[in-house]
Amino acid sequence: MLASLGFAGGLLHVWNHALFKSLLFFTAGNVYQATHTLSIEHLGGLIKKMPQTALLFLIAAIAISGIPPFNGFISEFLIYSGFYVWMQGSLLGQLMAIIFSVLALVLIGGLAMLCFTKAFGIVFLGSPQQTFQHEVKEVPFFQLLPFYIIAFFIVFIGVFPHFFIKVLSQPVHSLVNLPQGTGPSFQMRFHETLQPVSFAVWGFILIIGVVFGLRKILLTNKIITTGTTWGCGYVAPTEKLQYTAGSFVRTYSKLFKPVLLSSKIQKEPEGIFPSESTYETHIHDRIEKYLIDIPVSGYKWVLGRFAFLQNGKLQFYIAYGIIFITLITIVPIFYKQILIFIEFIKQL
DSSP states (O other): OHHHHHHHHHHHHHHHHHHHHHHHHHHHHHHHHHHOOOOGGGOOOTTTTOHHHHHHHHHHHHHHTTOTTSHHHHHHHHHHHHHHHHHTTOOHHHHHHHHHHHHHHHHHHHHHHHHHHHHHHHHHSSOOSSOOSSOOOOOOHHHHHHHHHHHHHHHHHHHOTHHHHHHHHHHHHHHHTOOTTOHHHHHHHHHHHHHHHHHHHHHHHHHHHHHHHHHHHHTTTOOOOOOOOOOTTOSSOOGGGSOOHHHHTHHHHHHTGGGEEEEEEEEOOOSSSOSOOEEEEEEEEHHHIIIIIHHHHHHHHHHHTTGGGOOSOHHHHHHHHHHHHHHHHHHHHHHHHHHHHHHHHHHO
């Protein structure tokens, strides 16, 4: 049962990642196409101008965080269930491995939730951090149509997981090497495992429907008015008072300070009425710097020593071809002569 749940959850999770990660990248592309900026600090309030992109990004963000009723929750539930099955009757060493694995998954899920809460909140909520010189608007519907198809499967897998268990049963049956004739019982065990999940998901959807239904009934004959949000005593609030991406995760980045490299650019205010002051922080992953960035930079430096070979002149490229053909023609002849000469030396 452990291996069955593990392989089924792993395969389904790969499938799920292909869906919601693609949707996240595509919607991020929509944001770049509309704003022409890659800086998250310059964005904000895009839900008013790109509501469909915001909704699709939110669906993918919830799914990748493993929150019901979307597909990421189903595959993670299967993986967690495998660990809990393994926990029953396990030895001390196995129990430590289970605890470490579960804690690792919990940490990854919590960081994913933090990451995409920050991304959605900073990009789509609040007020714009920057005034763009061009109009920011939603992309055409036909460009969004493939996104809605991906979102449909994200929701469908989360609400009707049993259809995909039948698809997964055959490869999992081969990977686990179950005895012949255990296919129906294998599917039945998955069905029993996911039955409470299905009830919980549909109950969650029912609660949401009831809440929105009651809201509509109670507000039917009411006059709905809107007003400005209380500014906490500030008479002239600006967008600079909003959270930035850095300030949003500042508390958590302090926890991981030993593995992070932080640099600050700061200009202190001067005088009684200072004209300007700046403060910037840039966070870099220490492990990424030493294991990836520095080796890649060295690799690029070595390759850069041979950049003169690719100079853009057609005559050189023709000469390269002639030299290559000449070498592959001459080298085998000389190689054969060298072998004959070596054999002659050995006989002497």
